[in-house]
Amino acid sequence: MWCSAGAYATGNGANIMGKSQGIRRKSRAALTKKVRERGKLPLSRLLTEYLPGEKVIIKIDPAIHKGMPHKRFAGQVATVKAKRGKAYVVEIPQTKIVKTIIALPQHLRKHVD
Secondary structure, three states, rough: EOOOOOOEOOOOOEEEEOOOOOOOOOOOOOOOOOHHHHOOOHHHHHOOOOOOOOEEEEOOOOOOOOOOOHHOOOOOEEEEEEEEOOOOEEEEEEOOEEEEEEEEEEHHHEOOO
């Protein structure tokens, strides 16, 4: 039987829906905080200043959606290039190219060499 949703209906009459292609799909484990990390964000994380040329780690805070980089960049080391408003412009070297990302300081941590 053909459905208006563009997919065949199953025997029980339920429609088979297509997969979601959203930006946060397949990210349940990557964008989940541990139980003791939940709650208010410490102010020190907001007030941390990063200088151009400084190395940072992209650690996404799932509670703050604004200025969140894509989940594929989580855990990578980047270099701060500039400050743009409240956010920072960071560059991540890939194999052949350099990716430029704009992220808020809530999603960045200082890299310890």
